[in-house]
Amino acid sequence: MTTAQTPQTSPSTASLAFLKGHGTENDFVIVPDPDGVVDLPAATVARICDRRAGIGGDGLLRVVRTAAHPEARSVADEAEWFMDYRNADGSIAEMCGNGVRVFARYLEHAGLVTAGDVPVATRSGVKQVHIAKDASGSGSAAGDITVAMGRALLPEDGVTVTVGGRSWPARNVNMGNPHAVAFVEDLDHAGNLFSAPPFAPASVYPDGVNVEFVADRGPRHVAMRVHERGAAETRSCGTGACAVAVAAARRDGVDPAATGEPVTYIVEVLGGTLVITEHPDGEIEMTGPAVIVAEGLIDPVLLDPS
Numbered sequence: 163m164t165t166a167q168t169p170q171t172s173p174s175t176a177s178l179a180f181l182k183g184h185g186t187e188n189d190f191v192i193v194p195d196p197d198g199v200v201d202l203p204a205a206t207v208a209r210i211c212d213r214r215a216g217i218g219g220d221g222l223l224r225v226v227r228t229a230a231h232p233e234a235r236s237v238a239d240e241a242e243w244f245m246d247y248r249n250a251d252g253s254i255a256e257m258c259g260n261g262v263r264v265f266a267r268y269l270e271h272a273g274l275v276t277a278g279d280v281p282v283a284t285r286s287g288v289k290q291v292h293i294a295k296d297a298s299g300s301g302s303a304a305g306d307i308t309v310a311m312g313r314a315l316l317p318e319d320g321v322t323v324t325v326g327g328r329s330w331p332a333r334n335v336n337m338g339n340p341h342a343v344a345f346v347e348d349l350d351h352a353g354n355l356f357s358a359p360p361f362a363p364a365s366v367y368p369d370g371v372n373v374e375f376v377a378d379r380g381p382r383h384v385a386m387r388v389h390e391r392g393a394a395e396t397r398s399c400g401t402g403a404c405a406v407a408v409a410a411a412r413r414d415g416v417d418p419a420a421t422g423e424p425v426t427y428i429v430e431v432l433g434g435t436l437v438i439t440e441h442p443d444g445e446i447e448m449t450g451p452a453v454i455v456a457e458g459l460i461d462p463v464l465l466d467p468s
């Protein structure tokens with residue numbers, strides 16, 4: 163039995179409240195745990211994220227007050243909430259760009275914040291998130307959510323991505339988490355190849371890597387497919403879209419730090435469109451939709467299958 167789940171039905175059951183949300187179809191199970199008392203071992207997260215026997219998700223967002231989490235206590239004066247992000251296999255990731263936007267949508271949905279600026283603590287630092295007011299002004303449509311993702315690190319090491327015996331040169335981009343970005347002619351071809359897991363050198367990526375294949379769609383407009391570390395091919399990846407935008411800009415000879423002008427790329431993902439702007443100081447902003455689609459209770463059988 164996992165420890166200290168939040169009782170929701172009766173004292174004899176220990177169900178756990180959850181919500182489900184997505185950002186451009188990168189989907190997450192959200193577990194509110196303000197006091198940081200819910201124990202979620204990797205195997206439990208993997209069962210919850212299982213698409214057949216569980217709820218299903220590319221990852222899990224545990225919502226904990228910074229003051230109640232040992233990894234976030236030191237930034238409690240900067241942000242009230244900490245995103246404890248887990249991949250679908252239960253592994254911990256430093257950052258999730260779509261996840262933090264969905265996290266902010268949850269905070270708004272739960273009445274814990276109002277639209278506007280919301281700082282969220284992550285393992286990759288405190289991110290400033292902006293929740294736009296409802297797009298229609300009528301309360302019927304959720305406005306987009308923007309997150310200031312911080313700067314990309316672009317180590318010079320050229321890397322190679324290999325899938326099913328075929329290899330591509332790729333750009334190493336770190337967005338708080340590791341990415342390998344490979345430009346291809348034909349994304350469908352890349353999609354076929356994602357039927358096998360991609361590999362990139364463990365010497366460069368000792369903790370694994372997220373792999374993006376990118377094809378051009380027009381000036382400062384690209385499309386990507388992504389295979390996420392700790393998940394599989396997903397329909398979107400926010401950090402991946404940022405890594406792709408920066409890699410595409412450098413390939414196109416564009417560097418806002420040199421020109422003093424921000425540059426914006428449209429990044430199509432399988433689940434929608436993300437808009438990525440890199441500013442002259444290196445700050446990268448990502449904007450896109452984020453929605454809550456369900457809420458309910460996780461049955462104890464998923465939490466303790468024994």
Ligand SMILES: N[C@@H](CCC[C@H](N)C(=O)O)C(=O)O
Nearest residue numbers: 255258259260339399400401
């Ligand atoms: N989907 C996320 C990235 C989630 C973490 C990633 N799989 C990793 O292990 O680094 C995003 O939107 O950025």
